[in-house]
Amino acid sequence: MRLIPQSLKVYKQKSIFVKMLFLFNLFILIAILSFGYVSYTQSSSMLVEEVVKSNNKYIEQARDNIDATLASVDNLSFQISLQSQVRRALYLSETTWDLDQLLFLDVIKYLKNVKLSNTLISDIWIQFYRYPIVINHESKYNIDYYYEHIYETEPSVDWHAASQSHYGLKPVGRFETLSYGIGSSAVTFARTVPLSEINPMGVLYLNIKTDDFSSMVQRVSDPYPAFIYTVDASGEVLFNSKVRSDQDELINAVKGPITGKVKQIGAKEGYLTEIIDGTSYQIVFTSSKINDWKYISIVPTAFITEKANKIRQFTLAVAMLCLAGGLVMSYFLTNRIYRPINKIVSYIGLIGRKDEQAPGPSKEDELGFIDRIINYVYYENQSLRDSFEKNLPALRQKFVYDLIEGRVASEKLQELTVQIQLELRCDSFQVVVFETVGFTLDDKIGPYPHDVLETIDRLAAESVAEAPMAVYSIRKRNDKIISLLNLDYGSPKPEMIVDFIRKVQAYFEREHARTFTVGIGNLYRTAEEVPLSYVEALSALRYKVVKGDGSVIFVDEVNKPSERSLIYSIDTEKQLINGVKTGNLDALRQHLLAIWGENLKEGDFTPEMIANLFQALVGTAIRTIYEVQSTTEAIFGASFDLYKELNKHTRLQDKQSFIESTFRTISEWIQQKKQGQSAKLFGQIQSYVENNYHLDLSLATLGEQIGLSPSYLSSIFKDITGMNFVDYINTRRVEQAKTLLRQTNDTVADISDRVGFTNANTFIRVFKRYEGITPGQYRQATGEDSR
Numbered sequence: 001m002r003l004i005p006q007s008l009k010v011y012k013q014k015s016i017f018v019k020m021l022f023l024f025n026l027f028i029l030i031a032i033l034s035f036g037y038v039s040y041t042q043s044s045s046m047l048v049e050e051v052v053k054s055n056n057k058y059i060e061q062a063r064d065n066i067d068a069t070l071a072s073v074d075n076l077s078f079q080i081s082l083q084s085q086v087r088r089a090l091y092l093s094e095t096t097w098d099l100d101q102l103l104f105l106d107v108i109k110y111l112k113n114v115k116l117s118n119t120l121i122s123d124i125w126i127q128f129y130r131y132p133i134v135i136n137h138e139s140k141y142n143i144d145y146y147y148e149h150i151y152e153t154e155p156s157v158d159w160h161a162a163s164q165s166h167y168g169l170k171p172v173g174r175f176e177t178l179s180y181g182i183g184s185s186a187v188t189f190a191r192t193v194p195l196s197e198i199n200p201m202g203v204l205y206l207n208i209k210t211d212d213f214s215s216m217v218q219r220v221s222d223p224y225p226a227f228i229y230t231v232d233a234s235g236e237v238l239f240n241s242k243v244r245s246d247q248d249e250l251i252n253a254v255k256g257p258i259t260g261k262v263k264q265i266g267a268k269e270g271y272l273t274e275i276i277d278g279t280s281y282q283i284v285f286t287s288s289k290i291n292d293w294k295y296i297s298i299v300p301t302a303f304i305t306e307k308a309n310k311i312r313q314f315t316l317a318v319a320m321l322c323l324a325g326g327l328v329m330s331y332f333l334t335n336r337i338y339r340p341i342n343k344i345v346s347y348i349g350l351i352g353r354k355d356e357q358a359p360g361p362s363k364e365d366e367l368g369f370i371d372r373i374i375n376y377v378y379y380e381n382q383s384l385r386d387s388f389e390k391n392l393p394a395l396r397q398k399f400v401y402d403l404i405e406g407r408v409a410s411e412k413l414q415e416l417t418v419q420i421q422l423e424l425r426c427d428s429f430q431v432v433v434f435e436t437v438g439f440t441l442d443d444k445i446g447p448y449p450h451d452v453l454e455t456i457d458r459l460a461a462e463s464v465a466e467a468p469m470a471v472y473s474i475r476k477r478n479d480k481i482i483s484l485l486n487l488d489y490g491s492p493k494p495e496m497i498v499d500f501i502r503k504v505q506a507y508f509e510r511e512h513a514r515t516f517t518v519g520i521g522n523l524y525r526t527a528e529e530v531p532l533s534y535v536e537a538l539s540a541l542r543y544k545v546v547k548g549d550g551s552v553i554f555v556d557e558v559n560k561p562s563e564r565s566l567i568y569s570i571d572t573e574k575q576l577i578n579g580v581k582t583g584n585l586d587a588l589r590q591h592l593l594a595i596w597g598e599n600l601k602e603g604d605f606t607p608e609m610i611a612n613l614f615q616a617l618v619g620t621a622i623r624t625i626y627e628v629q630s631t632t633e634a635i636f637g638a639s640f641d642l643y644k645e646l647n648k649h650t651r652l653q654d655k656q657s658f659i660e661s662t663f664r665t666i667s668e669w670i671q672q673k674k675q676g677q678s679a680k681l682f683g684q685i686q687s688y689v690e691n692n693y694h695l696d697l698s699l700a701t702l703g704e705q706i707g708l709s710p711s712y713l714s715s716i717f718k719d720i721t722g723m724n725f726v727d728y729i730n731t732r733r734v735e736q737a738k739t740l741l742r743q744t745n746d747t748v749a750d751i752s753d754r755v756g757f758t759n760a761n762t763f764i765r766v767f768k769r770y771e772g773i774t775p776g777q778y779r780q781a782t783g784e785d786s787r
Contacts, residue, residue: 048282048304052271055284058220059297062228065216067290069120073189074169074290076118077204081193082629085110089135090128090194090201091709097131100707104140112137122186123151123179123207126193129162130201138180152178153188163200166192171291174210174238185210187238210239217241226297227251233292235259250279251298258283262296273301395420397474400484404431404474406531413527426468428489430523431533432501434481434516435541437549441478456481456504463500469493471500481516482534489525501552515550517541522555542607545652558606568595568616577624580663582719583671588663596656610652617659618642621666628670635669681706682720685728693732694756699725733757734770741779748775 080086085106092100107126115121115137125136127143134146141150147159153175172188186207192200217228218241227248229240237259243252254276261274262285269286280301287294399420402408408416417424434456441452453475460471460483470486485497501518508514519540521533536555543558544551572591579588599613621642625632632640642662649655684706689697699710699717702725706713717725733755740751752763767775 048301051299051304052282052284055226055282055297055299056271056286058226059228059284059286059295062217062220063286063288063295065220066213066230066293066295067288069216070169070189070288070290073118073120073206073208074191076114077169077189077191077206080111080114080204081191081195083110086126087194087196088707089126090130091712092130092707093704094131096704096707097128097133103707104135107135108137108139111135120208120212121206122184122209123177124205125151126202126204127159128202150180163192163203166195166200169206171232171238171293172205173232174236177207187213213239214241226299228295228297229255231259231262231294231296235263238293247300247303251281251300254281254298255296258296258298262294392420396422396472400472400474400482403429403527403530404482404484404534406528408527408530410527422472423470424486425470426486426488428487428523428525429527429530429533430485430487430497431521431530431537432483432485432497433476433519433521433534433537433541434483434504435519435544436479437515437517439514441475441481453481455507456483459503459507460500463496463503469496482537484530487523489523498552505550505552517544517549518552520552520554545607545610545650549651568598568613573620573623576620576663577627580621580624580667581628581670583667585664585667588667589660592656592660592663610655614646614655614659615643618646618662621659621662624663624666628673630669630673635666681716685717685721689729689732693729693736694754696756697729729756730766731770734767737763737767737775738771738778741775742782751775 085103089097089103089107092103111124111126115124123136125134125146127134132143134141134143136146136151143160154177155175157172157175167190169189169191172190174185174187177184177186186209189206189208191204193202193204213230217230217239220228227241230238232238237255240252240255241248243249257276258274258281261272262283265272271282271284274281274283282299282301282304283296285294285296399408399416399422413424416422453473456473457471460473463471468488468491471483472486473481473483476482487493497520501520505516505518508516519537521536521540524530524533540553540555540558543553546558547553572595576588576591579585579591595613595617622632625635632642636642646655646658649658685702688702688705699714703710703713714725717728721728723731737751737755740746740754744751746754748764749760752760755763757763757766764774767773767778771778773781
């Protein structure tokens with residue numbers, strides 16, 4: 001009982017420390033009680049909110065994992081649709097599809113390799129629209145036989161229906177499948193093929209087992225008692241996490257009502273509390289970013305409140321313990337700690353109270369006494385003044401930094417400059433930014449250590465010694481020095497600024513073989529406008545790609561908008577693409593030189609215009625890659641981004657070299673690929689023409705024999721043979737006619753009929769176009785030579 005009276009007695013003493021300790025400990029006690037009360041009463045709702053947030057995070061993680069998987073499957077299906085054997089099989093006609101069994105064998109092998117290399121895919125097959133065939137990873141089947149005996153689904157689906165329009169990879173639904181006598185539950189996806197045709201010629205199907213999707217969901221739901229499942233737009237459950245307990249069994253039984261509530265809300269994501277059959281559930285749902293699936297997570301509220309009760313009991317015990325400990329600590333602090341504080345104050349009083357007659361209040365507590373001693377030391381102790389003088393350069397640099405960053409107001413400018421003893425003789429400011437070229441400010445640039453900032457300040461002092469201008473410089477990162485120029489607004493004398501900059505450049509080039517690119521902002525009168533000059537100087541530096549490294553760039557000379565744009569025509573783009581495809585590097589180089597000459601011969605272009613030109617050229621390169629049905633990864637390697645690589649080059653010459661190198665690399669890759677494909681096709685074309693040149697040949701008949709569509713064969717014929725189809729046939733016919741003219745006495749009309757011409761007049765006209773003389777003149781000339 002003596003604790004409270006003793007505490008009040010101490011509190012009434014003069015010491016401010018004792019009073020502060022009392023108030024501090026009182027605050028601690030109130031805080032502990034308030035925290036305990038809030039934790040006790042709000043723990044349940046806070047825990048529910050935390051569990052909901054956690055479930056939301058885990059369900060989004062499950063969604064992102066599955067979306068990423070589906071994106072990879074989408075990419076795989078796209079690659080399958082571009083595969084050459086698959087495309088050839090799709091183009092086969094109704095009359096020739098059963099003649100090329102080796103082609104179907106290649107497609108079966110390819111699908112089998114796809115399935116083996118992608119463990120998620122349980123079944124994969126292609127259904128053709130032109131003829132009643134289904135090809136999967138095992139064999140080729142009649143469509144009716146396949147769906148009746150090889151692959152059966154529950155519920156049943158009309159697989160014969162053909163789509164009249166294209167669509168990307170999309171889910172068909174969940175089915176109980178029986179494939180080769182093995183039953184499983186799977187989600188089926190479909191994509192029409194090929195994309196190059198207006199109407200689909202077939203459809204690619206892939207199956208992924210629901211157990212694989214469930215495993216993805218399970219990995220993120222294991223740490224919490226959450227039950228996660230997925231539904232499509234119709235509300236059908238596609239898959240869910242595994243049933244691990246009776247609680248999960250209960251949740252699994254109420255999926256239908258919960259799905260109905262989520263669909264009724266109609267939002268893409270959200271949270272709700274629902275009571276079903278007397279049981280409360282916390283429900284979180286979100287939507288897929290790539291399809292119409294919804295992911296739903298369910299946690300029983302009872303599981304959360306059970307933990308909240310335990311937290312309440314623990315909080316109550318801790319609050320009581322802290323309350324008791326706080327009371328004991330308050331007594332200890334107020335009764336024990338004051339003694340050493342009192343001794344310290346007394347000691348300061350003995351050695352520091354010099355002036356007994358100093359004016360001040362008659363009653364003084366410890367804080368007032370200490371404050372008076374500090375003031376005395378500050379104004380009387382020379383060591384503190386020396387320390388202040390030593391720190392003046394750092395304070396001035398901090399002031400300049402704050403000024404260019406816009407943290408100094410005009411009304412405070414005079415006060416601050418007086419405090420740090422900085423002389424601003426003029427009323428205006430201009431910012432100059434020196435940017436290093438090929439080195440950093442941390443580099444050693446000579447045999448002796450040099451501070452670049454000190455060197456620039458020294459050169460500035462020499463340049464403006466007799467002029468109405470002051471220069472203050474600071475370092476910005478390791479590649480820029482910012483000089484703040486204080487000038488007279490009425491007579492700024494720009495020639496003096498240029499002279500200062502030239503001296504700095506000349507010194508570093510002469511002494512250290514280093515150079516700077518310099519950007520200069522406009523002149524402004526107020527402190528608030530200094531950041532504008534700084535931003536303008538940085539904007540001027542961006543034009544180094546136009547002006548070149550080591551240039552001095554005023555913002556006024558580069559901010560004028562250009563009346564033209566850097567671009568090239570569609571015809572030029574086609575010529576570039578054709579040059580790359582054909583491997584004509586000389587023509588490609590000439591087209592690029594023409595683009596450089598047309599766009600870069602004038603100096604009134606901006607960095608944005610240059611960036612647009614070169615990004616357009618990169619777009620042309622990517623378009624070329626897509627036209628030859630390849631990817632940047634196949635040509636340049638994995639994770640190679642042409643736009644990112646272009647942005648790594650800052651100089652105009654480097655950008656030009658990069659574009660030329662990119663087109664050259666693509667062209668070389670195309671030619672290497674063509675050598676393998678063209679040799680086989682050329683042999684087939686040559687063999688067929690050699691045996692049938694005397695017949696009425698066309699691209700359609702030739703394409704039918706070698707398994708290619710007429711349009712596709714026409715587009716590649718010249719690349720393979722070096723001439724168009726008509727010239728190739730006529731050349732072979734003329735060569736055979738020359739042989740017959742030399743070796744037989746047949747008439748021109750007979751020879752014309754034997755080599756495949758419709759009439760003698762056509763034969764004579766074609767012969768003269770290719771040989772320069774008529775058939776009769778040729779026979780006469782060769783007859784004379786033989787004589």
